Amino acid sequence: MKKFRFFVSGMPGVGKTTLAKRIADEIKREGFKVGGIITQEIRSGARRSGFRVIALDTGEIGRLAYVGQGYPRLGRYVIDVESFEKVAIPAISRALREGDLIVIDEIGPMEFKSNEFLKALGLVLRSEKPLLATVHRRFVERYRPLGEYYWLTPENREAVFSEILVKIKELLRENENAGNKAQD
Structure with a gap:
């Protein structure tokens, strides 16, 4: 099991994105560089009307999906592949490099x-860079063997947050120390 990859799944609305964002913010506060993407719901009143993608390093926003007509589709959503790729692919590439x-x-x-996302994800999974990823519940079995896996619930949210945060901080400090020793 790869100890530098952390996969989080759970039912919709349980807090996967919130957990990923909280961990990213904490790691940034420690002085480390965090890159990649977060997706968020777009709401019109009480109704979800789509999803946006946000680059963690620049804050750039693109549209992932919206309710409307067009292709490709997933349920009632049209996937805006071009807008998604314009933000997500450079953000993931920068995270891999920097x-x-x-x-x-x-x-x-x-x-x-x-x-393009699938290609970028493949590069991430072939790299030795620490990864925190949220995984749709349909893909759990595909990614479970590739790292540490957590099923998030309202009851374990804080415990999972704390456990992953501690492990990532330890890993990044080890990497930092190894890098400092290599420079000596």
Whole structure:
């Protein structure tokens, strides 16, 4: 099991994105570089009308999906592959080159409509960079063997947050110390 990869899954609305964002923010506060993407709901009043993707390092925003007409589709959503790729692919590439931690929220069916995302994800998974990824529940079995896996619930949210945060901090400090020793 790869000890530098952390995969989080759970039911919709349980807090996967919030957990990923909280960990990214904490790691940044420690002085490490965090890159990658976060996806967020777009709401019109009480109704979800789509999803946006946000680059963690620049804050750039793109549209992942919206309710409307067009292709490719996933349920009632049209996937805006071009807008998604314009933000997500450079953000993931920068994280691979410059980041201490890569965050990918989410590995899921909407994102899989992008061949470029699949290529970028493959590069991330072949790298030795620490990774925190949220995984759609349909893809759990595909990613479980590739790292440490957590099923998030309202009851264990804080414990999972704390456990992953501690492990990532330890890993990044070890990497930092190894890098400092190599420079000596």
